[in-house]
Amino acid sequence: MKRYDLIVVGAGPAGLSAAIEAAKLKMNVIVFDENEKPGGQLFKQIHKFFGSKEHKAKIRGFKIGQDLLKEAEELGVTVCLNAVVSGMYMDKELTVKINNQIHHVKGDSIIIATGAAENMVTFEGWTLPGVIGAGAAQTMMNLHGIRPGQKVFMLGTGNVGLVVSYQLLQAGCEVVALADAAPRIGGYGVHASKVARCGVPFYTSHTIVKAEGDTQVTGVTIAEIDNKFQFIPGTEKHFDADTICIAVGLSPMSQLLKMAGCQMEDNPKRGGQVPIVDACGQTSIEGIFAAGDVEGIEEASSAMIGGRICGIAAAHFLGYMDDAAFEQQYEIHQQALSGLRQGMFAPENRGKILTKTEENIDISANLLEKGYLDDSEIEKYPGVTHTIGVHPVIECSQNIPCNPCQNACPKHCIKIGEKITSLPAVDETAQCIGCGMCVASCSGQAIFLVDEACDETYASVMLPYEFLPLPKAGDTGIALGRDGSPCCEAEVISVKSSPAFDHTHLLTMKVPKQYAMKARFFRKEA
Amino acid sequence: MNVRMEEHPILGNFSKGRKVNFTYDGKTLSGYEGEPIAAALKAAGVMVHRYTQKQHKPRGIFCAIGRCTDCVMVVDGQPNIRTCVTPLREGMCVQTQYGVSTKPDKTSEKGSD
């Protein structure tokens, strides 16, 4: 039986981060992962991450994954792939299936970072081919270049449902609608808005009645539900669709921890059955740790920090790190972590209904129900001003931990301040030079550069554009409003691309003046 | 619409292995070496991977990461192969799975019970 200082189960963001910290301290560490490739779900995340610089904000998930793998490789971390951990026993012994052989291994410390599994809901026809998990859609399109379907219906408006819907649009699929049984959209408003402005309708308080089709999905019927989750007769709506995506949350895959005898609890705020852990992720069994989604459903950014904390805690437990060094490192990571666990969507606020921002501004009910800010609400937010000449219009209306826009502006037009969750405000005394760095840096694609009167009759609007084919200067088309409905004719003035924008192109269109504060997306005429 | 993406706005081109042939229920199809069998089948328009044992219902890709085991098929004579995580190789023999075998029974041919 082989012995290691540390065995990590799962080579996703949490597991790799943990192994990296341990390897830095010259621990003998191995990572097992059942998949053919390392990285967990990180390589499917093609959107820019939120947070601040220390959380790798505005970097796309798959890029963070590549960096993490490189760091692990440079430190000599052994990642054993196609290795299925089939059991965890007393005294930190694991059985692992590799190449049709069962191996027994023992770790002086163990970090379980097995991630999560997708939740499901049942409805008539839910086993039909064409009904898939949202993760499956992501895997097919972002890893294998396969479109999951032509017409896709999405159930679930948490961040997964919203992000995957946008990615489906990027892949060239049509998203026919999103629905959620809850009366409110669960994910970030900015994620919803970038889907809504493409013309995709949201149906809150709705769920699936049935998936239609004999051998595969040909359509879907949804209906409104009352506050007891019962269908309201007469509210049925039908959509033609060949694919139904389910994004109704994740559950920790914590079975190994339970098998090993770690104390478990059912904690809805953490997504289900989770181990009871201390501040370092240590379970009730000394030397066994849990990191990432298996310890509580959160974002990849927090999973990476949680993994690093577990890594140094395992090192400290085995004497590879003294108390002082551990305390110092722990403090740094813990601060980064608490930076992410703030704002409206913080774990502690799960399930709460907030009506005011930290700035005491009303939270848009329209945004929560339909996915976009109403034209009449937009003026309330500190990122929306009407300076003469080109200026940023920041349609960021919820307190989320994110601040790249503040650092992106070379002229310091954008202020968030010390508190990372504060809504960005535009400093009207600073002069915008129209460079568009803020537009490209906003992970939520919520910043527009607007010149409300570039001449007598027209205004210009610069927006982030991440679709193909890329329009070019001179193209004419339709400007769409925040709700995705056509508002006026538009002509593309310029399309700026740069490695610094990281695949977010800056499209500037010309629209009649009165639409300067309404037009937010461009669709080329067919 | 093409199931395979030619170019992606963020990811650019997908680097694929060499093109290989395999058989699906006796028909020759092609896909790229190393991609999941399920990806090659999806690109060829195949949605039904198997019919279940008891109710003879059609199933296809569901989780696409090897967890749910709904996409299993008979591959090179071996049943219960998760096609979403099994890499495609030249000359593979992929067959629809009925229950746990390649033999359709009468009820499943009708597609319902």
Next chain:
Amino acid sequence: MNSINDRSINIGEYIPAPDDDMLICRCEEITKGEIRRAVHDGMFTLTEIRRYLRTGMGLCQGQTCSKLVKSIVARELQVSPDKLEPATSRAPMRPIEMCILANERKEEA
């Protein structure tokens, strides 16, 4: 420990419901009605349900249906799902062919 061990509680009669033929365990093809009836047959714990019906005993080992089964049983027992102890976790966590388990050899340290 499981707090639902009192078998004398009255959970009422089994009443058929329109969605009783809804498939819950995709692998073993167990329906909601079968699970509901099992509770009325006296199977109050998830481990009992699993042994009785084979829910979560198929290829995927309950990856998809565990939470669904739990909520159905909880509703039938009129308790909150978090009162129910999840079914026992044991090896193998993933489907492994019997021949691999049978061919296990002792390794050199």
